[in-house]
Amino acid sequence: MLVAAVWRVGAAYDGAMSHVLITGMSGVGKSTVLEALRSRGFACIDMDDASLSFHDDAGHQHWRTDLLVQLLEAHPERTTFVVGSAEEQAGLHRQFRAIVLLSAPMEVMLDHIRSRTSHAFGQDPAEMARVLDDLHSVEPQLRRSCTHVIVTTVPVAQVVERTLEIAEPTS
Numbered sequence: 001m002l003v004a005a006v007w008r009v010g011a012a013y014d015g016a017m018s019h020v021l022i023t024g025m026s027g028v029g030k031s032t033v034l035e036a037l038r039s040r041g042f043a044c045i046d047m048d049d050a051s052l053s054f055h056d057d058a059g060h061q062h063w064r065t066d067l068l069v070q071l072l073e074a075h076p077e078r079t080t081f082v083v084g085s086a087e088e089q090a091g092l093h094r095q096f097r098a099i100v101l102l103s104a105p106m107e108v109m110l111d112h113i114r115s116r117t118s119h120a121f122g123q124d125p126a127e128m129a130r131v132l133d134d135l136h137s138v139e140p141q142l143r144r145s146c147t148h149v150i151v152t153t154v155p156v157a158q159v160v161e162r163t164l165e166i167a168e169p170t171s
Contacts, residue, residue: 019072019095020167022083024102025139026131027109027116029152029159033102034083036160045071047084059130063088069095079167085138090145098166101146104153106135 024030031046038044045068047053053063063086072080072095082096093099104112113131143149148166152159 018076018079018097018167020079020081020163021089021092021096021099022081022102022163023085023089023099023142023146024152025085025104025109025135025142027112028102028104029112029156030083030085030102032156033152033159033163034081036156037081037163040160043075043078043080045080045082047082047086053084053086059127061086065092068092081163081167085142093145098148099146100163100166101139101142101149102152102159103139103143103149104151106132108153109135 022030022033031048034044034046045052047063047068048061051064052067053061055061061084063084065088068082069092072082079097109131110128113128150159150162
């Protein structure tokens, strides 16, 4: 069994809130981690929700950042996990205690995309080409701007436990 690889990369948190952004490419397990956190009773915001994001004419997802900031500011005292990936996230990094990049080898991502039943994004050949392009062009940017990386080739429970450790670091 592989051990979850986690690196502390940098810091963006300014101390104002205790929220955590979980980001990464399609097929790395963001939705699975979101559901596991929700099932444990944690506050989670899924940025794939149609009320919080929209797609432009080219098919790129964009976040409704004003709504996200309102949701985060409504409960600054509670840790909220925000899950998703979009260009706008870079402008929000100061809202988060940690920015966790979930990452997986390309073969694992592609297997997840081909076999998932929660939604079909990436199963169309044009979408798959975009996923692969994003892996090579976008993930390096996410890696540079995150505070932690978790490689998701381990059981989901281990990824969730490490995410929770990152969210509530001991002093």
